[in-house]
Amino acid sequence: MRVAGIDITLSSSDLAAATADLIVFFAIEGDRRIEGADSSLAKRMTGEAKRRGFRAEYGKTLVFEHVSGKTDCLLVGLGRREGVTFERLRIASATAARQAAALRAKRVAMRPVGAALETFDKDALLRATIEGFVLACYRFDKYLSRSTGGRKSVSGGAGRPERLTIHGLKKSKVLDAAMRRSSAVVDGIVIARDLVNEPANMLYPEEMAKRARSLGKSPQVTVKVLGPRELERQKMGALLAVARGSDRSARLVHIAYKPKSVAGSTRRKRRKIALVGKGVTFDSGGYDLKSTSTMADMKTDMGGAAAVLGAMAAVVQLGSEHEVHCVLALAENMVSGDALKPGDVITARNGRTIEVNNTDAEGRLVLADALDYITEKENPDVVLDVATLTGACVIALGTRLAGVMSFDRKLAEEILAAASRAGEGFWPLPMVEEYSKQLESSIADTLNTGERYGGATTAALFLSHFVPQGSAWAHLDVAGPVFSSQADPLWGKGGTGFGVATLVDFVLSR
Ligand code: BES
Ligand code: MN
Ligand code: ZN
Numbered sequence: 001m002r003v004a005g006i007d008i009t010l011s012s013s014d015l016a017a018a019t020a021d022l023i024v025f026f027a028i029e030g031d032r033r034i035e036g037a038d039s040s041l042a043k044r045m046t047g048e049a050k051r052r053g054f055r056a057e058y059g060k061t062l063v064f065e066h067v068s069g070k071t072d073c074l075l076v077g078l079g080r081r082e083g084v085t086f087e088r089l090r091i092a093s094a095t096a097a098r099q100a101a102a103l104r105a106k107r108v109a110m111r112p113v114g115a116a117l118e119t120f121d122k123d124a125l126l127r128a129t130i131e132g133f134v135l136a137c138y139r140f141d142k143y144l145s146r147s148t149g150g151r152k153s154v155s156g157g158a159g160r161p162e163r164l165t166i167h168g169l170k171k172s173k174v175l176d177a178a179m180r181r182s183s184a185v186v187d188g189i190v191i192a193r194d195l196v197n198e199p200a201n202m203l204y205p206e207e208m209a210k211r212a213r214s215l216g217k218s219p220q221v222t223v224k225v226l227g228p229r230e231l232e233r234q235k236m237g238a239l240l241a242v243a244r245g246s247d248r249s250a251r252l253v254h255i256a257y258k259p260k261s262v263a264g265s266t267r268r269k270r271r272k273i274a275l276v277g278k279g280v281t282f283d284s285g286g287y288d289l290k291s292t293s294t295m296a297d298m299k300t301d302m303g304g305a306a307a308v309l310g311a312m313a314a315v316v317q318l319g320s321e322h323e324v325h326c327v328l329a330l331a332e333n334m335v336s337g338d339a340l341k342p343g344d345v346i347t348a349r350n351g352r353t354i355e356v357n358n359t360d361a362e363g364r365l366v367l368a369d370a371l372d373y374i375t376e377k378e379n380p381d382v383v384l385d386v387a388t389l390t391g392a393c394v395i396a397l398g399t400r401l402a403g404v405m406s407f408d409r410k411l412a413e414e415i416l417a418a419a420s421r422a423g424e425g426f427w428p429l430p431m432v433e434e435y436s437k438q439l440e441s442s443i444a445d446t447l448n449t450g451e452r453y454g455g456a457t458t459a460a461l462f463l464s465h466f467v468p469q470g471s472a473w474a475h476l477d478v479a480g481p482v483f484s485s486q487a488d489p490l491w492g493k494g495g496t497g498f499g500v501a502t503l504v505d506f507v508l509s510r
Contacts, residue, residue: 003134003183004190007163010175011109015167016041021105023066024074024096026113027056028081036111036168040067045075058088059489061099074099084117086128087423093132094490100161101137108133109165123178126169128423130182131501132490133164135189140197140494181318185504188314189497195306196482196495200282200299204248205330208279208302212253212309212328218316220260226252236369238348242362243331245286245339252370253328255312259321271322271510274380275312275503276370278363278387279305279330286333286359287341294391300495301363303482304386305330307499314504322510325378329370333362345444349373350466355444363389364448364462371466371473382411382472384506385463386499392455393477396429402481402498403429405460406474415474415506422501425481429456436461 001008015023015036025034025045034042044067049055054062058079066073076092076099078084089112100108112129114122137160169175195203195211209225216223228249231240236252243250259270280301284290290298305328312326340346344356346365350372354365367385375383393403404426406412412428419426435458438450446465450458460475467473481498484491491498 001179001183003130003179004138004186006134006137006161008130008179009165010169010171011165011167012170013167014038015109015111018109018165018167020071020107020109020165022072022074022100022103022108024076024108024110026076026078026092026111028078028084028113028116029056029058030080031056031116033116034075035113035116041073045073049075058083059091059095061095063099063103072103072105078113081116085423086124086421089120089125089128090132090423091490093129094136097133097136097161098489101159104159106161107163107165108161109167111167112169114168122169123174126166126175126178127182129166130179131186133161134186135490136492137161138190138193138492140194184314184317185501187317188310188500188504191313192303192306192310192497192500193495195309196300196303198299200332203299203302204281204332205243205251205279206248208281208305208328208330209251209253212255215255215309215313215316220258221316222256224254226254234349234373235347236349236373237346238354238365239329239331239369241340241344241346241356242280242333242365245336246332246334248281248332250331251328252373253330254374255326257312257316257320257324259319259323271382272325272378272380273322273507273510274325274327274374274378274383275308276327276367276374276383276385277305277308277329278302278367278385278389279328280363280366281330281332283333283360283362284335286339286362287335288358288360289335290360297483297485300483301388302330303388303495304478304499306495307386307478307482307497307503310497310500311503311507314500315507318508320507322507324507325374325380327370327374329366331362331366333359348466352446352465353444355441355447357447358449361449361459363387364459367463368466371463375467375471383467384415384474384476384503386476386478386503388479388482389477390456390459390479392452393429394480396456397427397480399480399484401425401427403427403456403477404474405429405431405457405477407431407464408472408474411472411474415476415502418506418509419502422505424498424502426476426502429460429477431460432457433461
């Protein structure tokens, strides 16, 4: 099966005899066994490991020549058995892919550690292996004039692996399904990464809406794009206010997926799930202008919308028994003679008046109208919004974790569980009603901005007024992890596609 441009096959043959440029083994710290290695190779490996001080610590690798002298061997450390999570397996596989690229190995054979990890199902093991490997091969090289051009972003360019053969897992229905699932999740992540990496002069609301439209080819999917005139008609005053200062006008994209009605499939209750994404294609801050350094990466401020779109693409590919709605709130936050000014009062779609005391708190404005639109039109059973909403969330949790905020504890738990199965880091942040005082305005129903401290929470409290009271709604602040500024085995440098895997797991396990 081809997964994002890389050929993946399961093989029942002996790994030590595989025809490959690189053979990969995994080792657990404190465990002498190396699965898949015959006795002569195992002996050689333990010898090499001892000589070079390799103890299979997490993240450590060892490269040496195969006894035959024709292929390279790679040993990847997984660390101690107790610490091996889905996320770590994925990172270990990503590390192997990066080594393979560095060694210019085109054909890679690998043996995931299975027997030693009784806590993992075979299908989770396979998914972690595939996802880690393929995602590590991702490149955004469309603007490099030296590239051969027009190629898919994954596995483009020289020196990148083309084929992965996975040994030690027997073909089965379950594993076929796991492969299809990985393939869909990876495709979704690639969609999100490509969108986040795209510069803002190339990707603006209209262009992003155009790309979202291409999902509409499936008969189960309808795509609706609202332009400036329809947005006026819909009274989306908050979304329009943000876009006012830009020559690129706002869009709201509504993608609806309806499952095929199959007789006898009403066993479980069919749910309606809404995923809403912040799609600010560039955030200059508006008149509350950002500084040079904080504006630098603001082409990534549509990372929430990219994640929900990528997840939607994966769900459509895999099929779901639930109805899924995806809403992208798209605008560019700029300055001009007509732009939103600090102190302006605007009226959101639900009639709430907002005194805009900071034009840089624009994400909550575009989301306000999107949340009201979808909850009023579709009355979903559950709503998740995903947004690069606050620097405060990044201060609190760092760049590898996203914040989860909800009045609905069970829903928050459900999201955290999906995230840990998907190998992504989410962490709960508090919803403290007490802080709502910070949003009191003397001339309008609300301010859009509270104090600096606790900024992730006040942003979420602001949003809570645009979904029905007591509804199952959660806000996911992904400002930290959607973008990586350092090269990392799994995430690379640039857009990460963070959120896609968790959202897909959330929808599929409902
Ligand atoms: N897009 C930013 C949030 C952000 C910050 C994302 C850093 C990624 C990295 C958002 O629109 C913003 O500017 N938020 C302000 C809110 C403040 C004015 C209340 C912030 O966090 O500074
Ligand atoms: Mn902003
Ligand atoms: Zn923003």
